[in-house]
Amino acid sequence: MNEHDIDYSKLNLKVGLEIHQQLDTHKLFCDCESKLNEKKGIVFLRRLRPTQSEMGEIDRAAVAEAQKKLCFYYQTADTCLVEADEEPPHAANDEAIDITLEASFMSNAKIVDEVHFMRKVVIDGSNTAGFQRTALVALDGFIEVNGKKIGISTICLEEDAARKIEEKKGEVVYRLDRLGIPLIEIATLPQIRSPNEAKEVAEYIGSLLRATKKVKRGIGTIREDVNISIARGARVEIKGVQELKMIPKYIEEEVARQLGLIDVKNELERRGIKNVKTRVMDISSVLKNTRSAIIKNILSKTGRKVIGIRLVGFEALLGSKFCALPKAKKEKEKKSPVKRRLGAEFAQYAKTIGIEGIIHSDEMPAYGITIEEIKNIKSALDIEEGDAFVIAAGEEEMVRNALNAVIERAKQAIYCVPEETRDAQPDGTTTYSRPLPGKERMYPETDIKPIRIDQKRIEKIKLGLPELPERKMKRMVETYKLNEQQAEQLIDENLDIIFEQIVNKYGMAAVISRTLLNTLPELKNEGIDVNKISVDVLDNVFSQLHQKKFAKEAVPELLFYIAKHDADVYKAVKALKIEKLSSEEAERIIDAILKNKKELIKDKGMSALSPLMGIAMKELRGKIDGKIINEILKEKLKKKLS
Amino acid sequence: MRTLQLKKSLKAVNAETGDTIEIISDGKAYAGILMPSHEFSGEDILTIKLPNGYNIGVKITPKTKIKVVRKRTSKEKKTKKIPFDKKKPTIAVIGTGGTIASYVDYRTGAVHPALTAQDLIFSVPELTDICNVKAKVLFSVLSENMQVEYWQKLAKEVANELNNGAKGVIIPHGTDTLGYTSSALSFMLQDLNGAVILVGSQRSSDRPSSDANINLIASAKLIAESDLGEVVVVMHGETSDSYCTIHRGTRVRKMHSSRRDAFKSINEGPIGKIMADRIIFSQDYGRKSSGKVKVKDKMESDVALIYYYPGMKIEHFNSIAERSKGIVIAGTGLGHVSTDMIKAIGKAIKRGVHIVMTTQCLYGRVNMNVYSTGRDLIKAGIISGDDMLPETAYIKLMWVLGQTQEQEEVKRLMRTNLVGEISEGRSLDERA
Numbered sequence A: 001m002n003e004h005d006i007d008y009s010k011l012n013l014k015v016g017l018e019i020h021q022q023l024d025t026h027k028l029f030c031d032c033e034s035k036l037n038e039k040k041g042i043v044f045l046r047r048l049r050p051t052q053s054e055m056g057e058i059d060r061a062a063v064a065e066a067q068k069k070l071c072f073y074y075q076t077a078d079t080c081l082v083e084a085d086e087e088p089p090h091a092a093n094d095e096a097i098d099i100t101l102e103a104s105f106m107s108n109a110k111i112v113d114e115v116h117f118m119r120k121v122v123i124d125g126s127n128t129a130g131f132q133r134t135a136l137v138a139l140d141g142f143i144e145v146n147g148k149k150i151g152i153s154t155i156c157l158e159e160d161a162a163r164k165i166e167e168k169k170g171e172v173v174y175r176l177d178r179l180g181i182p183l184i185e186i187a188t189l190p191q192i193r194s195p196n197e198a199k200e201v202a203e204y205i206g207s208l209l210r211a212t213k214k215v216k217r218g219i220g221t222i223r224e225d226v227n228i229s230i231a232r233g234a235r236v237e238i239k240g241v242q243e244l245k246m247i248p249k250y251i252e253e254e255v256a257r258q259l260g261l262i263d264v265k266n267e268l269e270r271r272g273i274k275n276v277k278t279r280v281m282d283i284s285s286v287l288k289n290t291r292s293a294i295i296k297n298i299l300s301k302t303g304r305k306v307i308g309i310r311l312v313g314f315e316a317l318l319g320s321k322f323c324a325l326p327k328a329k330k331e332k333e334k335k336s337p338v339k340r341r342l343g344a345e346f347a348q349y350a351k352t353i354g355i356e357g358i359i360h361s362d363e364m365p366a367y368g369i370t371i372e373e374i375k376n377i378k379s380a381l382d383i384e385e386g387d388a389f390v391i392a393a394g395e396e397e398m399v400r401n402a403l404n405a406v407i408e409r410a411k412q413a414i415y416c417v418p419e420e421t422r423d424a425q426p427d428g429t430t431t432y433s434r435p436l437p438g439k440e441r442m443y444p445e446t447d448i449k450p451i452r453i454d455q456k457r458i459e460k461i462k463l464g465l466p467e468l469p470e471r472k473m474k475r476m477v478e479t480y481k482l483n484e485q486q487a488e489q490l491i492d493e494n495l496d497i498i499f500e501q502i503v504n505k506y507g508m509a510a511v512i513s514r515t516l517l518n519t520l521p522e523l524k525n526e527g528i529d530v531n532k533i534s535v536d537v538l539d540n541v542f543s544q545l546h547q548k549k550f551a552k553e554a555v556p557e558l559l560f561y562i563a564k565h566d567a568d569v570y571k572a573v574k575a576l577k578i579e580k581l582s583s584e585e586a587e588r589i590i591d592a593i594l595k596n597k598k599e600l601i602k603d604k605g606m607s608a609l610s611p612l613m614g615i616a617m618k619e620l621r622g623k624i625d626g627k628i629i630n631e632i633l634k635e636k637l638k639k640k641l642s
Numbered sequence B: 001m002r003t004l005q006l007k008k009s010l011k012a013v014n015a016e017t018g019d020t021i022e023i024i025s026d027g028k029a030y031a032g033i034l035m036p037s038h039e040f041s042g043e044d045i046l047t048i049k050l051p052n053g054y055n056i057g058v059k060i061t062p063k064t065k066i067k068v069v070r071k072r073t074s075k076e077k078k079t080k081k082i083p084f085d086k087k088k089p090t091i092a093v094i095g096t097g098g099t100i101a102s103y104v105d106y107r108t109g110a111v112h113p114a115l116t117a118q119d120l121i122f123s124v125p126e127l128t129d130i131c132n133v134k135a136k137v138l139f140s141v142l143s144e145n146m147q148v149e150y151w152q153k154l155a156k157e158v159a160n161e162l163n164n165g166a167k168g169v170i171i172p173h174g175t176d177t178l179g180y181t182s183s184a185l186s187f188m189l190q191d192l193n194g195a196v197i198l199v200g201s202q203r204s205s206d207r208p209s210s211d212a213n214i215n216l217i218a219s220a221k222l223i224a225e226s227d228l229g230e231v232v233v234v235m236h237g238e239t240s241d242s243y244c245t246i247h248r249g250t251r252v253r254k255m256h257s258s259r260r261d262a263f264k265s266i267n268e269g270p271i272g273k274i275m276a277d278r279i280i281f282s283q284d285y286g287r288k289s290s291g292k293v294k295v296k297d298k299m300e301s302d303v304a305l306i307y308y309y310p311g312m313k314i315e316h317f318n319s320i321a322e323r324s325k326g327i328v329i330a331g332t333g334l335g336h337v338s339t340d341m342i343k344a345i346g347k348a349i350k351r352g353v354h355i356v357m358t359t360q361c362l363y364g365r366v367n368m369n370v371y372s373t374g375r376d377l378i379k380a381g382i383i384s385g386d387d388m389l390p391e392t393a394y395i396k397l398m399w400v401l402g403q404t405q406e407q408e409e410v411k412r413l414m415r416t417n418l419v420g421e422i423s424e425g426r427s428l429d430e431r432a
Ligand SMILES: [Zn+2]
Pocket: A027, A030, A031, A032, A079, A080, A081, A082, A083
């Protein structure tokens, strides 16, 4: 299915983005470096519990997490007591605040007079404190993407969460290296109307943040949450999209999923199913002697049960593993994107409780369960025409909880698409993670002083504001006579500052841009450690070139030598014997060549110029400009022949 | 603090905390709930909570317009019946101002302590699996403001609860001076017929990561499942949420400013640990008596605790000594002070001031026979604090002076192990 099949405006698709970008500073509330590592360090264990609000309301997302009763293990290498929630946070990182202010200006947002950090309750273990510290820095801005204004609702500064390393039954392992890295969160209004537009907006915001030159680069340093809703559907938030180019795919998949669920709702309505009638039964005895390897395996352990539920009127709405519904073929013919796959939804809800998965009637026969056994399951659960069943196996209490989650999900199917937070999967699909959190989950972080944003600070930020990316590109093209692609590449690869710094001293835009964009990557490909070619080294090289100490053709060779031998420019020039010759010296060498090649000149006359040029270049390359060699040679040859 | 001007403008439109207000300033308009002002907020700043849950500070100038959009509504707090189970023991919880349990008002961001039994069970419902809870707030002071009269009041109330059917008493307490209070109660309460447990939290209880509930549940378990009859402190044993440690009230000290496992038993191992499924005792402990608890709560409050440092001025010492009936010195090493100070100490003792020497090393015993400084101190009449913590010696001296002023008797009592505050000898392997 692709975008052309669906008229998104008809569906009233509304998409909002939340872009999270890591900043290239130390951590937000301690002095640890914002760097990931591959070490474990000391490991400790914590549990989290939802806190009661005054009215006895606990956030619904928090309750869902708490039900799992998880143990969280934290690996602590290269982190301090702040990340371990064993020391109060230090004052917020000023540099991070400045960068957020810059981004706020660049997206035309109103900066608040005093920034207040809040505690946003998150009890999935990703924050040791059980809350994420976050502050609203600016609001009500806008950006312009392809001539369309997109509203920016909020710009926040917050701390990144701990990195999930492993998830096992009943426990989650996190590493604290990522916890506390400053993140800018830019949230757009839901004014994006197509999957592709979402990508373009995300790209624009990404380039805007990179323009500050103070953000981290590379995989995982920018992450998007995508809010999606369609008419008659619901608002769903997809968390943790790491690849920008995948955004359209996630939106397409989500729209398809919601259409499928709307279709299920309509079908249930047509069938007259107004509430979920179920029957929960222990059917272990029915499958006692089963040949199904999966079930046999589970039942062989003590205390394990197979439990089944009947879902009255749900037949053919769950969808098989391969989507081979009775209706599926017809759907294909209609080219309808709608797929009824309630089974997958059920399975995801059940999995959040901690079981491996579920088996349901629409995918039967499968998993080695025989026709006979299916009949027995059906009779044990009183399955009638039009009903569906779901079974699950494992430790009894967990299985019962999982099936209860399935029943709850089935109930929602009657009403519509549930509001959910879903996790982005690498293939463009998403899986259920938790209900959309409610509003009452933020309260002030009293350990951090409010931060006054005074006029002086604002003026300072304004002075140092980077150019907007598209404006900068235009200027670079005009000023340095670069082509657009070069300018874009320099900006995108963060080389524009070095470029301008050197060009403004020595000119030679073409050579410098070629060196940065082509020579350095080539050297890197050859296995050269290009880190040794620092800005200072480049500055020196071009300064020498500017003084005509060697020819521009020698630059790659020179840089190769410098990096390889850890040499300075002067030594390298000497060692490579590329010191520029004076014209007189060049004439002397050319005279010698002409003397040697008397025969050739005699034979060919002026046509000898080309082969002679080859010989001369061999000796003089890099020491003197090729054009000059050519001139000298031509003149001398003429003289000789006349 | 808000400026007078700002207070006036709020009053003029009758805007109160919790009201939904609109602020129009410099062409910017904000609407949100008016929040209480933060101590460090600018004087000209109003804090509002936006509909998205974030608080922001808005600068108010004479030109700013403030309008109340909607007055606050007060919601009824849900009441919940507290279950009572005849088969379970009843535990008294006596509040002192430390918040072991609390709940958050997400509307205003305020954190309220759970003061009643109902609040407590609401916050830590696991308690009902272990015991019945009887809760009251005796007083509400910051732990750094604790003093003799509070300890006396607390001791009387603990005895009262224990003598009236409570199987044990839990005292939520701020952690900063927890060790002083546990020491004071250890000396004041005699013939305990139930455990008296001081418990605190190093991460406030409004956080999902708080250590409070685990410490509280462990305390209730200890009372319900053991025959302990001592004043103890129950806190996290390590940074992990794995087990809690039982510390003797006279031996415990806060050894870290912020960690969960800040509390350590000094100069003896902890009494035991409380795990999820069992309690392990690692040394002998006081069993509860079958009679009534007695309270001996008289204390002399004119006692000082001095930390000796090189270069300490004699005048400073003298000015304290003139105003005190007793002084505990935390001396260097084995129990030393400068030669000059020895003379001043001798003079004070001659005047009738009771002076006890402890060590600022905390670990180890005072011994003033080894060096001449020590021998001079003994000649001057100083009392050895043995291996008592300076803080414990301070509390004990106050208590002893409450019982007697007679010099030899004071000395005898100070050097006698009354409630586990002094040990006979320590083996090499257990430096806990
Ligand atoms: Zn740190």
